[in-house]
Amino acid sequence: MKKxxxxxxxGSIGTSTLDIIRRFPDQFQVVGLTAKSSDEKLEFLIKQFHxxxxxxxxxxxxxxxxxxxxxxxxxxxxxxxxxxEVARHSEADLVISAIVGAAGLLPTxxxxxxxxxxxxxxKEPLVMAxxxxxxxxxxxxxxxxxxxxxHSAIFQxxxxxxxxxxxxxxxxxxxxxxxxxxxxxxxxxxxxxALAHPNWEMGPKISIDSATLMNxxxxxxxxxxxxxxxxxxxxxxxxxxxxxxxxxxFVDRSxxxxxxLPDMRTPISYVLHYPHRAAISLPSLDLTEVGTLTFEKPDxxxxxxLKTAYAALEGGGTLPAVLNxxxxxxxxAFLEKRISFGMINHVxxxxxxxxxxxxxxxxxxxxxxxxxxxxxxxxxxxxxxVC
Amino acid sequence: MKKxxxxxxxGSIGTSTLDIIRRFPDQFQVVGLTAKSSDEKLEFLIKQFHxxxxxxxxxxxxxxxxxxxxxxxxxxxxxxxxxxEVARHSEADLVISAIVGAAGLLPTxxxxxxxxxxxxxxKEPLVMAxxxxxxxxxxxxxxxxxxxxxHSAIFQxxxxxxxxxxxxxxxxxxxxxxxxxxxxxxxxxxxxxALAHPNWEMGPKISIDSATLMNxxxxxxxxxxxxxxxxxxxxxxxxxxxxxxxxxxFVDRSxxxxxxLPDMRTPISYVLHYPHRAAISLPSLDLTEVGTLTFEKPDxxxxxxLKTAYAALEGGGTLPAVLNxxxxxxxxAFLEKRISFGMINHVxxxxxxxxxxxxxxxxxxxxxxxxxxxxxxxxxxxxxxVC
Numbered sequence: 001m002k003k004x005x006x007x008x009x010x011g012s013i014g015t016s017t018l019d020i021i022r023r024f025p026d027q028f029q030v031v032g033l034t035a036k037s038s039d040e041k042l043e044f045l046i047k048q049f050h051x052x053x054x055x056x057x058x059x060x061x062x063x064x065x066x067x068x069x070x071x072x073x074x075x076x077x078x079x080x081x082x083x084x085e086v087a088r089h090s091e092a093d094l095v096i097s098a099i100v101g102a103a104g105l106l107p108t109x110x111x112x113x114x115x116x117x118x119x120x121x122x123k124e125p126l127v128m129a130x131x132x133x134x135x136x137x138x139x140x141x142x143x144x145x146x147x148x149x150x151h152s153a154i155f156q157x158x159x160x161x162x163x164x165x166x167x168x169x170x171x172x173x174x175x176x177x178x179x180x181x182x183x184x185x186x187x188x189x190x191x192x193x194a195l196a197h198p199n200w201e202m203g204p205k206i207s208i209d210s211a212t213l214m215n216x217x218x219x220x221x222x223x224x225x226x227x228x229x230x231x232x233x234x235x236x237x238x239x240x241x242x243x244x245x246x247x248x249x250f251v252d253r254s255x256x257x258x259x260x261l262p263d264m265r266t267p268i269s270y271v272l273h274y275p276h277r278a279a280i281s282l283p284s285l286d287l288t289e290v291g292t293l294t295f296e297k298p299d300x301x302x303x304x305x306l307k308t309a310y311a312a313l314e315g316g317g318t319l320p321a322v323l324n325x326x327x328x329x330x331x332x333a334f335l336e337k338r339i340s341f342g343m344i345n346h347v348x349x350x351x352x353x354x355x356x357x358x359x360x361x362x363x364x365x366x367x368x369x370x371x372x373x374x375x376x377x378x379x380x381x382x383x384x385x386v387c
Numbered sequence: 388m389k390k391x392x393x394x395x396x397x398g399s400i401g402t403s404t405l406d407i408i409r410r411f412p413d414q415f416q417v418v419g420l421t422a423k424s425s426d427e428k429l430e431f432l433i434k435q436f437h438x439x440x441x442x443x444x445x446x447x448x449x450x451x452x453x454x455x456x457x458x459x460x461x462x463x464x465x466x467x468x469x470x471x472e473v474a475r476h477s478e479a480d481l482v483i484s485a486i487v488g489a490a491g492l493l494p495t496x497x498x499x500x501x502x503x504x505x506x507x508x509x510k511e512p513l514v515m516a517x518x519x520x521x522x523x524x525x526x527x528x529x530x531x532x533x534x535x536x537x538h539s540a541i542f543q544x545x546x547x548x549x550x551x552x553x554x555x556x557x558x559x560x561x562x563x564x565x566x567x568x569x570x571x572x573x574x575x576x577x578x579x580x581a582l583a584h585p586n587w588e589m590g591p592k593i594s595i596d597s598a599t600l601m602n603x604x605x606x607x608x609x610x611x612x613x614x615x616x617x618x619x620x621x622x623x624x625x626x627x628x629x630x631x632x633x634x635x636x637f638v639d640r641s642x643x644x645x646x647x648l649p650d651m652r653t654p655i656s657y658v659l660h661y662p663h664r665a666a667i668s669l670p671s672l673d674l675t676e677v678g679t680l681t682f683e684k685p686d687x688x689x690x691x692x693l694k695t696a697y698a699a700l701e702g703g704g705t706l707p708a709v710l711n712x713x714x715x716x717x718x719x720a721f722l723e724k725r726i727s728f729g730m731i732n733h734v735x736x737x738x739x740x741x742x743x744x745x746x747x748x749x750x751x752x753x754x755x756x757x758x759x760x761x762x763x764x765x766x767x768x769x770x771x772x773v774c
Contacts, residue, residue, distance in 0.1 A: 257645075257646055282640045288625075
């Protein structure tokens, strides 16, 4: 029986993870769950999976839940401290780290320091503090498994291969809902338009990141830390059908790719059963039905944030954390209709320009950069014309 | 130093193998070579690679070569017996089996019985006698590595995976030069037209097999024996660009594919360096240059031999050997302009209809079926209208 903790259990990845776990009652036991403030959703999950420990970030939601669950065998913790405690749950064999955004960083580190195997679905912790996370993972002798479909593809392909034989990895990008929009058309698209991802159903933050291609920018930084590769060995190709999830070119010119229908349950099942695969009843990819797969070079004029992310990756230090924080602030402001779509790029570029890069020796260096970038980003957001 | 024997050294695969070996003078030593009758080509190779043992199938060619090589350190054998002796060369670590057609069967078995690791490029031995070859390989504790691009793709993808997790394998087929020809147009195409493969430069036999899709038919039978899979777990998809070389669908709906430019030197390098990969300087696949990959279901009305091959695979026993022998006779007759293209199918169907299937307990059962089918095939060829 593999004992599982899910950080961010009520989100999109958390829900898909529980869908897989539900299919293998003899193999998995949920021992811990966390959520931000969805106490009703969490209550529903507690009644189904009976975890011994849960936590809600929001204190009031936790109080509500405690009242309703007074006779259950589940302990309800709260706040950041509660989340960290669930992350290092003494019984856990595998921690699924699926808290959206920078908020996932400390819980992920907490799980690693408790020597837990961690499967990571949120890219922000690795973008912000990849070096620190991998150092802690090495110190504690634990592995980090990727869930993101692109990184899962690379991870699956590299299974059984030697690291030194990687010539490069090629991350595929759908190009998002605005791929064929001109620069002018993009300036003022609404959140609704930018959220309409052609292939994947995802949370709002990652959907907007897909529309700006920042999602791919964060993924190249994530890939650097997951697979220990320099920027020049990480390529991006636009592949609007999202069928090839990513590829590895080896030094003998053999290219190996992982493909599938856009369904996160396959990469989630992969990490749950790792190092094995298990049969799951999902629709099969039929390439004769898809018919055509296309590939094109990314247009970095139309999507400047991809180039910005490469620069942050090569610059290193606090740059990726600043990039990430400014992006989170800008995307939130856009979703709340406080800035236009075109201003997302502007806010990020201005924040990066104002930043004096530092090395990141400790977690505090990262958190300080993150804090600074959010303030700076907010300043630029306030100065942006309201849409 | 890995010591290599190449059976069929002057053919297309032999030449590509030597091209790779030449790039790694510190890693490989050629200890044996064979050819059918090209004594001048073989002499050229002897002077370059200094094998201790060579053989020519043709006695007169061998006599010619012996005269010219009198002072060399290379022993020249001849005839079938000579080829078999090179195949079990006492020093060999790896035998590349690349003799075209049924003639490759006995040398392949000879190498296996001498406990050599065998890399197999000719599909006919496995088609004719897959059960016997795998039984001998198991008895002698040796592995058989595939070179054929499709099977190499599957083999590379399965590296590190568990056999029980294969849902199915999907062999890709270019469809050959006649993919868009109507049935009527195909009836009377010339050997020159049928030889014009769109993507691969190959020998004449395999090029005609591509034009009839029999090549894919032989490959599904080959795949059964290489990967121990039933017919229903082996699919074929038409993929005219020949960029995806083949795929595996796993039980968790993850599909992993191997891709590359059409260059046999990559799969040859893979078996030479197996279980490692080595850097070779060849052009890289750039999917943004290829642009588009397409996929369609094979039209078994237009290409009846694919259906015939599935039936032979499911029927088992002597049927695959008979299919293969009738096909070899028909293709030879077509290349020599003794029958029309449309008659290739006719000759094979008539031969199979006249055959009473037997089980194949011994190699003699296979060889007897092969002999019978060649006579029967020739009978139908004689009766066919001359083109």
